[in-house]
Amino acid sequence: MTVLHDLPGLRPVVAALEETRIVQMVQYGIGRQGLIPLWVGEGDVPTPDFAREACDKAIRDGRVFYGRQRGLPELREELAAYMSRIHGAAVDADRVTVTTSGMGGIMLTVQALIEPGDEVAVVTPVWPNIMSAVAVMGGRPVPVPLAEGNDGWRLDLDRLAAAIGPRTKAVFVNSPSNPTGWTIDRDAMRAVLRLARERGVWLIADEVYTRLVYDAPLGGRAVAPSFLEVATPDDRLIVVNSFSKNWAMTGWRLGWLTTHPELSPVIEKLVQINTSGTPEFVQMAGLVALREGEPFLAAMLERCRRGRDIVLRGLADVPGVTVTPPAGAFYAFLRVAGVTDSLAFAKALVDRANVGLAPGSAFGPGCEDRLRLCFASSAERLEEAMRRLAPALAEMAPRA
């Protein structure tokens, strides 16, 4: 760890926190004329009107006071009904806590579980904030890399089992995955759950991209498998969710946790000392998004599917570049053979092609030859990005 700050009294673990490499990239390229930014995890579609209008109305109606720490009861009820509906497994509102974003939910989770020296087995590649959240609590994230083969990304259960030691407090699984798009199937979920039960560790499931899966029948309801479908309420399971990605609400900072029912009051106490609750007018937008958002979710998925096709087609014939078609989420995690410094390479791509990608090294070990591209954008924007990227990558990819 590089120590970046030496102010007296600062906790060493906090002093050592680095800007994520995604942020470093944004800092490098931001403000360049004509740059196409595909480096962060959000699209170019604003939040749908029905959610914005609900928020407007809530403010005008005076919903501007402190609210319930666990969230509006009607939103918790609606979330429980929504999860029960999409996952076909009854989820009680007692298990639901509204959080100030998915990230906020992750921080509440690690605050509840992680003591200094505890380990968390984290399936990687993974969004870097997960690792940092564990580290900030004094915990040690232990990467468990997915294997990439001809049939896509795969979780090696023996490898996961081997990563669980006497100090392991939890296993962290993000599916659909940022950045790989790997989407765990039900058999693997059952096996992971079995392992967590056997070893007596918590299972933290980050399911913020649940509604973005590409093998769903066209026109049908797309839903990734959830650990809620295979677990019982008594399992030591925490499911992290968010309105950010599926409903295009990244700026609203609205998410929710689904937990063991006895954990809800504990999380509630932590909400009290973190944020003291999520603004009611924001929650009202979430409520309406759940009630009216299905057509928007379908349109969002189709937009991402189109984006995915454009990117996969655009990269198909670029020498030295390979990419496993993502099964879910909205990223392509491409590999450029021979690259040894993904941050330097991504910066050079900005200079050469004026397209911003995230460096693979942000997402864990073994990713120095990778770049992440977010394809939740308009077809025109992605077509132009690929027109620039394909020749640049072909020219810049190191030759064997």
Ligand SMILES: Cc1ncc(COP(=O)(O)O)c(C=O)c1O
């Ligand atoms: C895997 C994963 N989990 C959680 C989050 C947090 O989402 P938010 O804090 O916007 O709700 C993100 C955002 O990029 C993510 O990719």
